[in-house]
Amino acid sequence: MATSPKLDSKIPDGPLDQKWTKYRSTVALVNPANKRNLEVIVVGSGLAGASAAASLAEMGYKVKVFCFQDSPRRAHSIAAQGGINAAKNYQNDGDSIYRLFYDTIKGGDYRSREANVHRLSEVSGSIIDQCVAQGVPFAREYGGLLSNRSFGGTQVQRTFYAAGQTGQQLLLGAYSALQRQVGMGAVKLYARHEMLDVVNIDGKCQGIIARHSVTGQLERHFGHAVLLCTGGYGNVFFLSTNAMGSNVTAAWKAHKKGAFFSNPCYTQIHPTCIPVSGEHQSKLTLMSESLRNDGRIWVPKNKADAEAIRAGKLDPNNLKEDDRDYYLERRYPAFGNLVPRDVASRAAKERCDAGFGVNGTGQAVYLDFAFNMKYKYGKIEATKKGIENPTEAQLDEFGHAVIKEKYGNLFDMYAQITGVDPYKNPMQIYPAVHYTMGGLWVDYNLMTTVPGLYALGEANFSDHGANRLGASALMQGLADGYFVIPYTIGSYLSKEISTKAISLDHEAFVKAEQDVQERINKLLSIKGTKTVDYFHKRLGKVIWDKCGMARNAEGLKWAIEEVRRIREEFWKDVRVPGEANEFNPELEKAGRVADFIELGELMCKDALERNESCGGHFREEYQAADGEAERDDENFAYVAAWELKEVGNWELHKEELVYENIKIAKRSYK
């Protein structure tokens, strides 16, 4: 397989561990006087956007930041719980840049670029330094040093964390750096603004059209470069752990203006979310993966028991040990309950589909702490207290205290959402969409296939391959923003110093704004009978059923047709209330759902094209007899990059993945 000529990844020559250092030292620079005349537009204010905007402004560029929320601090990076990886080797447990690099490639099921991942690993340490200098209150040991924990099944302790709110603290750090630049006048902030199109002039991206949500006014903004830091597209599923406003619109508009979209079928399903409680459900809440360290996952062994539990006739606490199926421990004796996310998720789905699920809906499994609470922690505490033959009640009491100390806030959250006390009853969990590895195709500079248009963080496809490891999303967002783009943007902007700011009356701006206006008018004029949510829920169900944890050719073909039908109906029968020139959340939602529908089709198309199972993409046709995923490295070791010809019609370009430093192997957790 040869890489398409349209995809130049611009990976520097030389040995892997010197590529970045050398490139960084030789990439073209922009002199300080010229930087002041160069304008950069940053769309999105999460970890990638805020860190990029702050860093570029510090360097002297004129920066404009856009976010749809009321403040840049609301971006959904804030919700990340677990932590951030860095190859610091503070614990002296054998971690290194190479090891983090290797784990990330392997975790991504050998579907990511070596050079990008190695760079990510190289800069990971600097991220921690930067964040600590900003005052991010990471967890510490009594000696005052930073604390680490292991996360997501890795064998080293390289995860830095701030209780269960690491994303929040990192984002507030980046946000404070951003606000500092706002205060100094180096960044102009446009909150409650949604980017609705990019403007290409002379084959380069030179600006955007944004809508001010409060007034509904469309605005034209010029930029020598545009950075999309707009996150992932998990909300295509309607139900996901994403924020309600998380959307694909910015990336999708770029896609429609020439940026290729890569690997859309790679979506990460997180195994430990709180199950759906009813029709009204609007989003799903993640319970930190750390719970799997002490919780045992099971379903009833007998269908009759599962049915009795679902009907509320049997209390799971009363089910005998022999009648429980600890299916992860059974199938994966080596890793047990700690298998990677995709494996754990599929196993839960398999049990529920086979009729062993619990919860009223049958779509849940148990995450049970009772055993470890009593017999692990209870016993340890009893020993500490010198009690030789503790009673059951004592074990329960001691263990309860330990669990409360370790997971108290998570248990409270669970009780708050479900109304069930998790200390007394096993938690119910079910997988939910959490992260999307696919995104806009970018080269080594993070530039899309449109010159001047960049994608950072979750919005690009670059570093996680087919599956992301825990605590790596925060690392990638900040790496892109703090330590990659400030260098790589120079290779483009150094050639743009003579480009004068383009008049906002340029025909390309006028035309783009007109198109946006027409689309808004169209949405408002349909005045159909169904709400936007109706279509979103319908789309989500199709994608979840057919392009979720397990896919097959037949289902995907049907889904493509069904999504097309949904699109057709949407544009005939959607009802969007209100006016264009006012604060109109429904109108915003309608535009986003329209884009999700188009994306949904591409996801299924991509999944159908990829005749193998890898990472977050599991094709039922490609599995071993024991149900394990079967990768096809001979035919599918490539990045799929889709070029949009017109809505519903794409051309596939392939970028071959070459592994020069790692030997591809089967991913096994048995």
Add this chain to the structure above:
Amino acid sequence: MAGTSGKTINVTIKVWRQKNKNQKGQFETHPMKGVSVDMSFLEMFDVLNDRLITEGKDPVAFDHDCREGICGMCSMYINGRPHGPKQGVTTCQLHMRSFKDGDTIVVEPWRSAAFPVVKDLAVDRSAFDRIIASGGFVSVNTGNARDANSILIPKDDADQAFNAAACIGCGACVAACKNGSAMLFVSAKVSQLALLPQGQIERDERVLNMVNQMDEEGFGNCTNTAACEAECPKGISLENIARLNREYISASNFANRK
């Protein structure tokens, strides 16, 4: 509308409607029948809006995003309390099981001169962003940092700083305070950075600038009723306001600089 528990209730929603910041607002009443107690408060509003849209009426505008209690965007004043009757939770984490069958629930926007109404229940909290921009940071450009472990911080200080840094900027403190004071918000950031060695260099300047900006935004004054602390969904402590006072008094009067 029944959820997994199957229990439903009937409630009446009295909600504030206001087209924009320049127009006068009024209450509108909507009976809600068969509301699942497993619904979140915002999901109940989703259901209401679905109905309003289908009936050809204007849905209620409200701010929300993550719906897991961390982004700080949701902001409803429910039955006389910010984020409703439960302590330590945001509106999005409030569930209908916290209400009784037959309840009338009055929902208003945050009310503060510094938080003008955008529409209905959505308000403009950009004043908070401006306060942070005035000094809520450590001035360290990207790339300037030394090795993270070269700064030792006592665990207790780090924990206290973290507790202050847990603020989500929702503005419930302002909404709860009878004086519309933003001191809990400001004090949380001032405290976080005052407690850490990284924040020492700009310590005086930070507190002076942030308080100055807070005053300019038109927030009211603190009279130590502690309503903010009681209503803060993240449990930010009143101790932080004392620290803010201390920092400000000291920076204003005792800093030995020009």
Add this chain to the structure above:
Amino acid sequence: MSNSKGFLKSSIGRKAIMGLTGLFLVTFLIVHVSINSLLFVGDSGATFNAAANFMAHNPVIRVVEIGLFAGLILHTVQALLLTLANRKARPQGYAVVNGAANSSWYSRSMGLLGTLLLLFLVMHLYHFWWPTKVAVFTDHEHNTFDEIKAVFTDGTMGIISVLLYVIGCISLAYHLLHGFQSGFQTLGLNHKKYTPLIKKTGIGFSIIVSLLFALMPIGFLIGFIK
């Protein structure tokens, strides 16, 4: 960079003035209640009169008294200005406020309690301060004890006076209940170890001082103080 010029105009500076003047007035209460407690000695006011006489004639005390009035006026004026500013911070109020859910009623009613105290103070000054401390310069043959006794034992008027004094003392108790610890908090004195102590002391102080004050008119009325 220092800010001593803007300090008095800033929100925290104005709070600090409230706290400082408030705590200063608290120290006055200590002196006041101590001397007045001599009424309970039971010697027909001999000890009390001696102390009162000293307080009325000692020049240092008289100078401090001017400071006391200045503090009182500053406290009142600042409170008024702050209240007006706070009103402006919420031009449109809530339809429903459930203040009891998050704070004590008296912490939210310091303005009201303060106003009651001010009204009480006008009456109180008219009753005692004027005759004993101003008229003292003209009339040296002054028996303060008898004058106090007269106010509270004057038939129906006496009962009304006692009632008004008790209301005044209750207002004082609640004003102090919040104000005492609030003053420390405002000045930035909050400490894990000492704040609980300050709070307990504040509660004790408010109750004991107000109770002692209230017992005086009641004592005269029921003949407990002779």
